[in-house]
Amino acid sequence: ARDLALRHKVGLCVIFSLVPTFSEATIRHYGFMIKGLAEVEGELRGLGIPFHCLMGDPVQTLPQFVETHDACALVADFSPLRVGNFWKKGIAGKLPPNVPFYEVDTHNVVPVWIASDKQEVGARTIRKKITEKLPTWLTEIPTLDALPTDAFQSASAPSAGSASAAAPLRHTSASLLKVCAEPTDWDAVRASLTVDQSVGEIDWCEPGYKAGMAMANDFIAKRLKLFADKRNDPNLHASSDLSPYYHFGQISPHRVALMVKANGKSHSESVASFLEESIVRRELADNYCFYQPNYDSLDGAAGWARDSLELHSGDKREYVYTLEQLEQARSHEDIWNAAQRQMVTTGKMHGFMRMYWAKKILEWSPTPAEALRRAIYLNDRYSIDGRDPNGYVGVGWAIMGVHDMGWAERSIFGKIRFMNYAGCKRKFDLKAYCAA
Secondary structure, three states, rough: OHHHHHHOOOOOEEEEOOOOOOOOOOOHHHHHHHHHHHHHHHHHHHHOOOOEEEOOOOOHHHHHHHOOOOOOOOOEEEEOOHHHHHHHHHHHHHHHOOEEEEEEOOOOOOOOOOOOOOOOHHHHHHHHHHHHOOHHHHOOOOOOOOOOOOOOOHHHHOOOOOOOOOOOOOOHHHHHHHHOOOOOOHHHHHHHHOOOOOOOOOOOOOOOOOHHHHHHHHHHHHHHHHHHHHHHOOOOOOOOOHHHHHHHOOOOOHHHHHHHHHHHOOOOHHHHHHHHHHHHHHHHHHHHHHHHOOOOOOHHHOOOHHHHHHHHHOOOOOOOOHHHHHOOOOOOOOOHHHHHHHHHOOOOOOOOOOOOHHHHHHHHHOHHHHHHHHHHHHHHHOOOOOOEEEEEHHHHHHHHOOOOOOOOOOOOOOOOOOOOOOHHHOOOOHHHHHHO
16 A cells, blocks of 8 residues: 555555444454554554544445545455455445555465465365465565655645646645544544443453564463474463454464564474464465355355254254353353353463364254354354454364364264363363363
8 A cells, every 4th residue: 555655646544444333342352453553553653654543334434535535546454254345345336436446465374365266175175275375475574664754745736727737646645634633532432332341351461563572472482382282281371372463453474474483493393383273274264254155154064064963953962051051151061161251251262172162062052053153152252353264164163064074973963073071181181271
């Protein structure tokens, strides 16, 4: 966007279109996002790039903003999810015909449409496609330099009757500077929200780029060496804790991958394991959500999984809980309750436990479709990284076999991979987990 602005001698502005309520998002999610945006605004203003927060439906507010300020182009980030794509299609349909709309995939290292042109079966089919492209795409990120001091002046409109009046320059910068002159009143933005305030904000990680980079450096220094062997033990802190920053776009998986490669050479197995999770597996999730429009329903499952679940949908269940009982962690099982409480209280759940947690929701819900709905609802409402491709695919893997294969058939699960209490007992200290 900066290069476009300088090339065409017009102003540049970064816009964030904030809707006052969104899906299952609560103040936990909005609070984290808004604090990060405040840091973004400060950094951009330091570079001479105006920032403006638009409130309301972006399909209405953004095209109007573009037209009001005579913008010559619009550049947006990529998301494979339904709502974001709905917004972008609506915006594209309302833009003036001479305004191009660019979408840039900074969510992934290899852009999702370049990594593959179809929905992949699993990691085994996409891994080679991504890794062979990494030398081209996993390169140093260009520095975003400050705009030249005369960048906006060069875009002012000529006076009437001047020699250049036949081909006037745009007046973009003057109007943008005016609308962006005052810093955003983030307290007022927060007060305008109509989201659920009952799910409290988290305190185990600070939002924003600086805090995210500090977390990444802390992971590399202290936990990367444990990642390969210990990441599936919920009693050991071996995880990166970077998913909130990735989800809200506050730091880039691309940048962290470069940091891990540069600083983790003495822990090659952990480096390989981390890059598998943060690049291959993340981008596999984006691939699924991009090419599978039914990513959050049983219609998105493979045929074998859908048929198997349907065959066993009426199987007798020893325990059947209501959504309210699950939300309040009132099952008969201590480790499941502990995992649910952790997510409600802290906004995160260990990755291994999230798989187990979702499997049990399948086992304890009246139907597979209801199980999927409940797991998505609880994850999106309480996890700080809810409403994310990784979340939809993680729940989908557990409940409808996304990116998995058929296993030995059994009651309720059919051919979906089974996990049970005894398996957890063999992997980690259950008492320590429940007591934490």
